[in-house]
Amino acid sequence: MTQKPDEVIKMEQEGDDEEFVGLNIDPRLLEVVPKLFVRESEVEVFYDEFLKNVESTKKLRKNKDNRSKMNEAFLNELLKYHDIDTINAVLNDEEIKEDVELLDKDEEKDVDKLLRKTFKNKIEFRTFMTYISQFMMENKDSPVEASAKAMKMLGKSDSEILKITSVIDKVF
Structure with a gap:
């Protein structure tokens, strides 16, 4: 079992x-x-x-x-x-190639702070993630394009959009 x-x-x-x-x-x-x-x-x-x-x-x-x-x-x-x-x-329990560490621990903490500051609550963040998935699947947008569109849909400021998209650009 x-x-x-x-x-x-x-x-x-x-x-x-x-x-x-x-x-x-x-x-x-x-x-x-x-x-x-x-x-x-x-x-x-x-x-x-x-x-x-x-x-x-x-x-x-x-x-x-x-x-x-x-x-x-x-x-x-x-x-x-x-x-x-x-x-x-x-x-199949095969070994997966580990991706290169995208962000070091300090950068990861900074991203966490940025996300907490940018999004009011979990629901708004989940909505953001849903929009990204939708834009990437339906429009074949890149992660950066999709996140920018999602942020606009949520009424975020240009500076917030720039901060979030720059992090996503680093990761992808």
């Missing part, structure tokens, strides 16, 4: 995302999430987006008991964040 990822166990214990616990998804796919997403906030955003997709898609809501449909939806959500080769490597 495969063991559930810590995040899923934690969610079950906390009872926050009870609708997720009841979904019929292959445990091997669930185990991929904490390996692909480094930070807990990334895991939360992933699960939130997946749950929103399930709730907003009538076909998925009706077929929650159909494991293959739920696995497909879960995999499609993963593909928004990672390429298929990376997901397969994690599924």
Whole structure:
């Protein structure tokens, strides 16, 4: 029997995302999430987006008991964040090439402060991330273009847009 990822166990214990616990998804796919997403906030955003997709898609809501449909939806959500080769490597317990450290620890703290200062709350930040995903997928925008458009949609000032896009430019 495969063991559930810590995040899923934690969610079950906390009872926050009870609708997720009841979904019929292959445990091997669930185990991929904490390996692909480094930070807990990334895991939360992933699960939130997946749950929103399930709730907003009538076909998925009706077929929650159909494991293959739920696995497909879960995999499609993963593909928004990672390429298929990376997901397969994690599924097959292969070693993934570690990306070069994008930001050192001090820069990472600065980014965290910038994000906290720029976005009023988690919901506004999640909205920002959703817009970025949407612009990148629908318009094929670069991460910098998508983040600039998302910031404009949220009514952020030019200086805030410049600060955020410069960080994203460094990372990508």
